[in-house]
Amino acid sequence: PDVQIWIRTSEHPKHCHLVIEDNGPGVSPSDLSHMFEPLVRLNNHRGYIKGTGMGLYIVQEILHQWSAGIQAEVREGGGLRMNLEIPLHS
Structure with missing residues (x-):
């Protein structure tokens, strides 16, 4: 099956919320x-993921x-969702 990726953003007064999802x-x-x-x-399900x-870890440290x-x-229903909350600075 084809894996699809969805990206959504929403802005709040003090932060940007980024959601990345897939159906993998x-x-x-x-x-x-x-x-x-x-x-x-x-x-x-296929063994260890390459990498x-x-x-x-690097993404988390940068954030x-x-x-x-x-x-x-x-x-x-399957897949993973990553929620990122990034502060907005003036």
Whole structure:
């Protein structure tokens, strides 16, 4: 099946909310708490996901430098949802 990605944004008085979702294989709910740790590579239904295990850790560190946050959740019906909250500075 084709994996689709959706991106939505909304602006609030003090922050921008960015939501990135897909309908891919997703991750196990037990992996959510570990996926932002350095050198963590998650397992999916086909085995280990390729990569260094640094991507989400680096994204999280950059967002922390901006006083921003990121949170992952399993989508109902499959896939993953990433919620980013980025402060707006004048």
